[in-house]
Amino acid sequence: MPRRGPSAANVERISRAYAFLAEHEKRGASFSIDDLGGAAGWKHDTVTAYLTKKLAKIVQRNGQTLRAAGVSAYTKESFLRLMSQRNDLSADPQKPTLKPEVECLLRKARESALLALQIYNNPTIAFRTEGFSVMMVIAWTALFHAIFEKRGQSYCYTDPATGKPQTRDGDMKAWELSECLNQFYGGTTSPIRTNLTFFIRLRNKIEHRFVPEIDPTVAGECQSLLLNFDELLVAEFGTYFAIRESLAIPLQTAHVRVDPTLTALKKLQARHFEEVNAFVADFRASLPPEILDDQKFCFKVFLIPRLANHAGTAHPIDFVQVTPENEGELAQLNKKIVAIKDRHVAVANAGHLKPSDVVTQVAKRLGKLFHRTHHYRAWQHYEAHRPTKKGGNVTSDGCNTQWCLPDPVHNDYVYTPAWVEFLVKKLADAAEYESLTRNRSAVPPTATKWKAGKGKAPRPLTSNGYDGDRAVKDTGSSRG
Numbered sequence: 388m389p390r391r392g393p394s395a396a397n398v399e400r401i402s403r404a405y406a407f408l409a410e411h412e413k414r415g416a417s418f419s420i421d422d423l424g425g426a427a428g429w430k431h432d433t434v435t436a437y438l439t440k441k442l443a444k445i446v447q448r449n450g451q452t453l454r455a456a457g458v459s460a461y462t463k464e465s466f467l468r469l470m471s472q473r474n475d476l477s478a479d480p481q482k483p484t485l486k487p488e489v490e491c492l493l494r495k496a497r498e499s500a501l502l503a504l505q506i507y508n509n510p511t512i513a514f515r516t517e518g519f520s521v522m523m524v525i526a527w528t529a530l531f532h533a534i535f536e537k538r539g540q541s542y543c544y545t546d547p548a549t550g551k552p553q554t555r556d557g558d559m560k561a562w563e564l565s566e567c568l569n570q571f572y573g574g575t576t577s578p579i580r581t582n583l584t585f586f587i588r589l590r591n592k593i594e595h596r597f598v599p600e601i602d603p604t605v606a607g608e609c610q611s612l613l614l615n616f617d618e619l620l621v622a623e624f625g626t627y628f629a630i631r632e633s634l635a636i637p638l639q640t641a642h643v644r645v646d647p648t649l650t651a652l653k654k655l656q657a658r659h660f661e662e663v664n665a666f667v668a669d670f671r672a673s674l675p676p677e678i679l680d681d682q683k684f685c686f687k688v689f690l691i692p693r694l695a696n697h698a699g700t701a702h703p704i705d706f707v708q709v710t711p712e713n714e715g716e717l718a719q720l721n722k723k724i725v726a727i728k729d730r731h732v733a734v735a736n737a738g739h740l741k742p743s744d745v746v747t748q749v750a751k752r753l754g755k756l757f758h759r760t761h762h763y764r765a766w767q768h769y770e771a772h773r774p775t776k777k778g779g780n781v782t783s784d785g786c787n788t789q790w791c792l793p794d795p796v797h798n799d800y801v802y803t804p805a806w807v808e809f810l811v812k813k814l815a816d817a818a819e820y821e822s823l824t825r826n827r828s829a830v831p832p833t834a835t836k837w838k839a840g841k842g843k844a845p846r847p848l849t850s851n852g853y854d855g856d857r858a859v860k861d862t863g864s865s866r867g
Contacts, residue, residue, distance in 0.1 A: 499526035
């Protein structure tokens, strides 16, 4: 015979006890055995027995005075399990009661995500993003299957003619992750769904490639993929199976990788890297700003050295969650942070581009002529930074740090990959491209004025910039 659950009357008494304890814990108020018994409807001896067994961990006793401590960690449902006479429920009350099929899928999802995290944070592994992507696709697929199973929804393909489940190698053919997205989100688009779509396609791209250099390029998307997974898991199944307690800020080093072996591999796999990197750039360029800038698509943080080392500081790393209340403050922080230096190590320009690199990449991506003069007009027209006075120094004043940073060592500006993405997206519009590249009034004011019959005429431009004599001189006011 199946085990009978608690009677409705007993459930009501336990619920009243939970409400009483939660309220007294919230107020920090003490109470007596009779107070708790009166609120719940229990006899004095019943309360005494519960205090010795079930409530021993969450009710502190000092003589006849009682205080609740730890009740807030329980939901009403988990408190009912704690008070159950069934040892399999009371021994682990935080664990939700799920069908075996759902729990198996949920454990598969959770362990796949933790394995992905282990792969990514292992300093001895070069196959990071590749391994992380594969395991996280498995984790997300299992999570969606668990959700469908909990809802009683079939997640297998059916034969259109017979309506019977399709099979493959004797097993029913379950929905892959892309079909799970279609079924779960329907026709709606969101940063979470876009992030998943990105990784489905990225996994397909890197399945037959070895490109460890891609790690820093997609680190933000990887972090969002993991956080989004944990949020959906908690929303659907509660905190018991959450992985957030297993997450930690990984230790950082000044350089991503310096292994000469990997440098050689990078040269050997240059074509593979360019193909995957181009896919990432094209995917990002296709997104609207509201999704591209959303933390649920790509998680972005500042790691700022805390120079003051006070003994009373509890946490060396503070995580600031983006909320509607502090969004404006963080936007100002994003503009003001130009470079971060500690007391001993200078910040390198890792990941930033010289003007010539920007020119090369934009010209290649557009498939059109784009040279240094065009770039000069672009940073002025779109106000990436202010012009530098002749003989003056570069400054962060007026510099859009999303696109560029001042480099005081070389007294010029370096540019971010976001600047390339912006230009490619902007200049894909034929009218915008024509206006920037053909409008002669946009010629830099320091350009040499060539007169017919006097001096040597400039040689034609190539897609890589100037060839021979230059039509625009490199002065202090035309850098970048």
